[in-house]
Amino acid sequence: MQPTTTKETHHAAHEGHHDEPGFWRKYIFSTDHKIIGLQYGITGLIFLFFGFCLMLLMRWQIAYPGKAIPVVGELLYKLLGEEMVGKDALGKIGLMLPDLYNSFGAMHGTIMVFLAIVPIAFAAFGNYVVPLQIGAPDMAFPRVNMASYMCYFLGGVVMLASFFVPGGAAKSGWTSYSPLATVADLGHHWDGQTFWILGMVLLITSSLLGAVNFIATIIQLRAKGMTWMRLPFFVWAQFVTAFLLLLAFPPLEAAGVMQLMDNLFGTSFFLPTGLQVTGAPLPVSGGGSPLLWQHLFWFLGHPEVYVLILPAMGIVCEILANNTRKPIWGYKSLVYSVLVIGFLSFIVWAHHMYLTGMGTKIATFFQTTTMIISIPSVIILTCFFISLWGGSIRFNTPMLFALAFLPMFGIGGLTGLPLGFNYTDIHLHDTYYVIAHFHYVVAPGTIFALFAGIYYWYPKATGRFMNEFWGKVHFWTSLIFMNLIFQPMFAQGMAGLHRRMYDGGATYADAANVLGVPQAFIDMNKGISHAAWALGLAQIPFIINFFVSRTRGKKVASDNPWDATTLEWQTPTPPPHGNFPKPVEVYRSPYEYSVPGKSADFTPQNEPEKR
């Protein structure tokens, strides 16, 4: 097969349908699933970097509390004003004030989860790859797809704008617990929290439209012969993820509407009777329930964890099968496990709430379901590990990231068990241990899988490889610094360091009459911060590689440069509008690598059986 990247053939595919659309129709207001996938991907990567930068600034305040931020401190002062940025003891401008620390913390979480990881893992990869893998010409509802991206984009704009409203962005954590979220900015009516809710409503709308589209596409548009058990695991993962988004997000929307009513119309959905703020009773009716917010939030919040991880598992599965050159071990177990996870993830949410006093019986129930849900997760990871056994592994950049995902996610998952038991959680709750735990799942876990996916599908989207050497530099530096950041946090958390301390725990270490955190654990803050900044530098090779390879990268020699079996590689490169020049038919399961007796070590899904 020859690559069909030239303009002539690209044009020929369109002939007889319609004229080549102009720049705006083709790249901005596009209804093509591949362009929308790329829009999601690039916007998501920008937000990923932005959310990371917020944390890099916070890490300065944690490591060197009370000192002005060098270089960018003055810029922050000019942008955000003296309400947010002050002077340090030496009179230098650029000290991060508590309100700014709090809003950066809240927005780091919000941006990373809702504007970066979910859009990249679900919307970007899902949009680009799912229709190709099931042999469909596009998503079922292309215009709904465009609307989904636009809602996401607007939601992002609203979130960014909230940094500049009086009082600053939302500052009550990404969980926005009431009543704090309602009373944090009583001086401002349209405060950052209100913007946060409006932004979330737009993002929830976006995810609703996307989820409906994905499920309908997978149910309706599978190519002839693409039965359910012939779907690549990536499609299964996206299918379950879409259901999680479809059913778990609306309760958060309901909660958001109620918190909006609390903020703007003076209701008391989440404000208890007798609430006092700065010594005076708040003039509201009361009678509300702060616990209700937490239940509604975590009803989304926990399935959301699986929204973050399932697409990553899907990506890793594709890359493992391709680079071990053998069928994935236990395909059916993987499929059933992912379905069980999807179902169980709806009944574990209150394990985030052991310390709320909701009662030991309820805590016991959620502890039980939490332990049960770890079983299918372990099955999936075990299948992946066994798949490596006896494979002739190709250690290219996507494979390195996919391989690193396994132990990193393993660490993240296993350290979650002490948090799932309510008696150990009492000690670890809200400490740096929790931060380390879920970052191991999402940062060196999901984000590594996303990097793997980018390196893996880049040749399909552009017709060129990303640079292998700089890819490996990116991988090894990222792996080392990720671990230098999050490994010490387990120790800090077990020593009792609280996760929301503005000064990184310095006042506790100094306090004479309380049992504080030992100084050695406070000192770890500096090392962690340095590793975080180094991790930032380690992304530079990736950023340059990503853009430069677009024009300078090594050209692919065929439409299927990784010798893969799934359908996305059986299209022209890059796939034209409509994807497949003629309808495809599927004859076999997704991972037929190294089938005995075949001359090639891979058999594409659309290769007919020979008689």
Add this chain to the structure above:
Amino acid sequence: MDIPYTTQLREDTNLYNAKVGIWLFLASEVMLFGALFSSYILLRVGAPPGTFPHGLLNIPIGTFNTAVLITSSITVVMAWASLKMGNFGKFKFFQAITLLCALGFLTIKTFEYRDKFIHYEVWKNDGTRMTGHIEGNPWLWNTQTLSDKKLAAITFSPDAHHYAEPRKHDAEAKSDHGGHGAAVQIPAADIKRLSAFVPAHSTYFGIYFTLTALHALHVLGGAIVIGYLWGPGAKMWKTDPERFTNRIEVSGLFWHFVDLVWIFLFPVLYLL
């Protein structure tokens, strides 16, 4: 390659794409309203005695509005069935009734809202509470209004019955609406809290307005879609009748859902 199954049915699912889409969308909507209904239950169960009002809504009007929506549910099916039988004129007729019902529902709801905005509760410093109307029926006053307007006193016509008191006779229930005792003067200094029956009045009115306003938005959205397909969108009947009929079916499914939500809302908010 065009997208398949936009109008014809896929063999193994027996569905066209939009029908899968709308059912998924409705599943999501069930979770949205389900969360709000659950919140209602939790707030009501957790409310201290006397703080969760009951019996303040106008049941006859609510019943009438229920009938209006059920009627529209019937006509929306008749409209779709008319198209299936190829009778475009009857479709226009039935769908016009659907639209009139939608507008009628919203109009009646607006008057219901207004009734609440001029109906007040006063919490006095001596611990007594009463509901009723302020002279001149002003809208949306609250405690802050008294000091803003520098009022020394308000002229208040109390209702015969307060919702926190147990009812003695059924006859009294009728006097809830409009049946006032003699007007009294209440000095502003005696008033601890004043609130119209707005969301801020109590968690009950908070959830009442949130649920019904969200439902009204759905009615409005459904009416706009049905109105578009009745008016400018109807020319598709000439070019692609099958697809147009499907559109009517899909919009009809959404309309049934909106009706169904009200069928739950009415007993939960008005009767229970």
